[in-house]
Amino acid sequence: MIAPPEPALTERELIDRATALRPVLLERQAETEELTRYPQETHEDFLRAGFYRTLQPRRYGGYEFGLPTFFRVVTEITRGCPSTGWALSLTAAHVLQFAAQFDERAQDEVFGTHGEFRAASTVAPVGVARPNGDDGIVLDGIWPYSSGSPYSTHYLGQTLRAPEKPGDPPGPMVLFVAPRPVWTLVDDWHGVLGLRGSGSNSVRMDQARIPEHLTREVSLLDLPVEGGTPGSKLHGNALYAGRAPSVYHGELAAIMTGIGYAAADEYARILADRPLTLEPDRTRAELHDYQRHLGEALGMIHTAQAALQRNAEDYMEACRRNVSGEAPFTVADDNRLAFVFLNAGRTAWDALQNILFRTAGSRYARDGERMQRYFRDAATYWSHIGASMAEPLARRVGRDRLGLPSHDIPLIP
Numbered sequence: 001m002i003a004p005p006e007p008a009l010t011e012r013e014l015i016d017r018a019t020a021l022r023p024v025l026l027e028r029q030a031e032t033e034e035l036t037r038y039p040q041e042t043h044e045d046f047l048r049a050g051f052y053r054t055l056q057p058r059r060y061g062g063y064e065f066g067l068p069t070f071f072r073v074v075t076e077i078t079r080g081c082p083s084t085g086w087a088l089s090l091t092a093a094h095v096l097q098f099a100a101q102f103d104e105r106a107q108d109e110v111f112g113t114h115g116e117f118r119a120a121s122t123v124a125p126v127g128v129a130r131p132n133g134d135d136g137i138v139l140d141g142i143w144p145y146s147s148g149s150p151y152s153t154h155y156l157g158q159t160l161r162a163p164e165k166p167g168d169p170p171g172p173m174v175l176f177v178a179p180r181p182v183w184t185l186v187d188d189w190h191g192v193l194g195l196r197g198s199g200s201n202s203v204r205m206d207q208a209r210i211p212e213h214l215t216r217e218v219s220l221l222d223l224p225v226e227g228g229t230p231g232s233k234l235h236g237n238a239l240y241a242g243r244a245p246s247v248y249h250g251e252l253a254a255i256m257t258g259i260g261y262a263a264a265d266e267y268a269r270i271l272a273d274r275p276l277t278l279e280p281d282r283t284r285a286e287l288h289d290y291q292r293h294l295g296e297a298l299g300m301i302h303t304a305q306a307a308l309q310r311n312a313e314d315y316m317e318a319c320r321r322n323v324s325g326e327a328p329f330t331v332a333d334d335n336r337l338a339f340v341f342l343n344a345g346r347t348a349w350d351a352l353q354n355i356l357f358r359t360a361g362s363r364y365a366r367d368g369e370r371m372q373r374y375f376r377d378a379a380t381y382w383s384h385i386g387a388s389m390a391e392p393l394a395r396r397v398g399r400d401r402l403g404l405p406s407h408d409i410p411l412i413p
Contacts, residue, residue, distance in 0.1 A: 002061035002111065004053060011069040017049040018076035029373065032197030036189045037150040040086040051077070052116050052387075056095050056261045060111035064237060067247065068312040071254040075305065078258025081082025082377040083197030085258050089251040090198075092149035094119040094156045096247060098177060100231035101223060102242040106213045107234070110154065110177065118144035120154040120176070123220055123385070124412065128162040129174045129210075136211040137174065142186065147200040155183055155203055158220060164397065173219040182208040194380030208238060220244045226328045227410055237360060238319040243329060243359070245411065246315060246337035252386045253308045254344040256378060260301035261346035263356045263374040267294055270360055270371070293359045300351035307344040311337055329404075332400040337394045345381070347389070352378050388413055 025042070032038045046052055054070045055105065056062020070093065073190050078085025095117045112118060143157050155178040161171025186202040189346030218224060223244055231240035271285040271294065284290045315337050322329035357365070357375045364371040381387060399406035 002115070003058055004050070004063055006050060009050060009063060011065050012352045014050060014063070014069065015072045016074065018051065021049070022076065022080035025077065025084055027264040028372075029081050029083075029142060029197075030368070031079065032081055033373070034197075035292045036197060036201075037199035038081070038087060038197055041082060043151050046088065052092050052118055055094060055099075056117060057099050057107075057111075057231075057237070057240070058232070059235055062095070062108065062116055063335050064235070066239060066316055067314075068309050068316070071250060072306055074251065074254040075258040075261070075308075076351050078255050079261045081197070081301050082255065082259045082262065082374065083195050083199075085255050087148035087151070087200075087378060088376075089255055090307060091118040091120055091152055093247060093251050094121050095222065096240065096242070097220065097244055098154075098156060099235065100225070100229040100289050101175065101216050101218060102241070103213065103230050104175065104234055107231075109213075110179075113179075114153045116153060118148070119154040120149035121220075122146055123158070125158040125160050125173060125274035126170060127159050127205075128170060129159045129176070129215070130162045132209050135208060136332065136351050137176070137215060139176070139178070139205045139208040139210060142204050144201050144202045146196050146203045147195075147202050148279075149185055149203055150199040153180055154178060155180075157203075157240040160218075164213060168362065172217045175216045175218050175220060176210050177214040178208055178210055182210070194376030194378070196376075198353065199410065207378075221339050222331065222407075227325065228323045230318075238323040239283065239316065240319075240321040240331065242315060242330075243324050243334040246334045246341060248270075249311060249338040249341035249345070249386060250308065250315070252381060252384070253304070253341040253348075256348040256381055257308055258305045259374050259378045259381075260297075260351050261305060263352045263378075264294065264298055264301060264373065266370045267297070267356045267360055270349045274361070276306050276370070289344060290359070293355050297351040297355040300355075302350075304344040306350040307340055307347070311340045311344070314340075321386060331397075333398040335400055335406065338389070339397050342387070342390055342393060345387070349378050349382055376382070385412065 053062040054065050058064040075087045111357050124144045126143045131139035132138045144378050183203050183205045188200045225241050229241045275286045276282045318329045318333050320325045392409050397404040
């Protein structure tokens with residue numbers, strides 16, 4: 001057992017720390033974009049606050065808080081800086097899959113050596129896993145869009161087993177954990193529209209040797225969880241017996257909700273600071289139309305947050321019922337949860353683009369303006385592979401309700 005740095009830390013205290021960091025993160029937004037990653041000072045703030053350990057098993061020095069708490073932290077951090085919230089969410093959450101699917105030997109090694117687990121990941125498989133002649137696999141390839149990789153301790157990736165002989169199709173999917181020394185960061189996160197500071201670099205592996213106990217023949221899109229997992233048994237916590245796609249969409253929804261709140265904060269500032277052209281002693285904040293715009297946007301963002309948090313609680317309940325034997329955590333459950341999360345994110349996006357950005361005024365769409373940054377960041381999410389799953393998820397949910405098979409509808413176009 002490894003005690004967490006602050007054994008008595010509560011979930012409320014962790015959320016309050018994220019909220020308290022907002023002014024600092026606001027001031028660091030431009031620097032974060034320029035660096036293409038959040039600055040070292042922010043990383044040190046996160047280490048001290050314990051954000052990286054939110055979902056990490058308590059057995060290995062984490063706080064083992066639930067998904068609702070993690071999403072609240074992500075929303076608050078994103079409200080201060082969307083790029084930073086994106087990078088935090090898409091690295092710190094992958095401890096769920098690692099702690100669930102890998103055995104005690106792997107977890108002893110990873111947590112015992114590094115203390116924390118921050119892992120960038122890409123859902124699409126890259127390359128092939130060749131046997132290393134002894135124990136494990138050898139990997140070569142470039143895994144793109146690896147958000148948060150600059151501060152990752154590991155890489156959680158997917159690849160395919162090499163065919164047994166030339167001409168044969170590739171073997172099964174392999175989920176692997178690659179320690180930081182076996183991969184390098186590619187300096188290619190430049191020239192993007194939004195999320196410029198998310199550190200979504202590519203990761204390169206050249207003759208990377210991964211021991212067999214850090215591999216599993218499973219797919220992130222369909223993890224074996226029924227009745228529990230190696231991790232839920234090891235840690236005695238159903239949190240580690242859930243499926244991955246719904247968590248992934250929850251991470252994105254928490255980020256979009258945070259961007260929505262950030263844009264509403266900026267909109268309120270604009271209204272209070274913007275004098276009327278013909279009545280310079282008054283501001284837009286006194287005009288009914290702008291009050292209504294802000295109120296309508298906030299109503300939509302509050303709705304997104306309510307859906308996000310309630311759905312996170314439903315996810316936790318699905319995990320609990322799965323482990324207790326009351327009901328399996330099915331792919332249909334995952335589809336439903338994922339689609340609710342996706343719609344929460346879409347609601348926040350609609351509030352931002354249709355109300356806040358549209359009515360703020362063109363002067364706030366210029367370079368260096370926070371409203372422009374929030375629009376760019378949110379628009380980049382809406383072009384992301386996660387948002388592109390809306391159509392297949394809708395079909396899956398509909399087919400599940402009709403009693404038709406849906407598992408054969410691919411989530412990735």
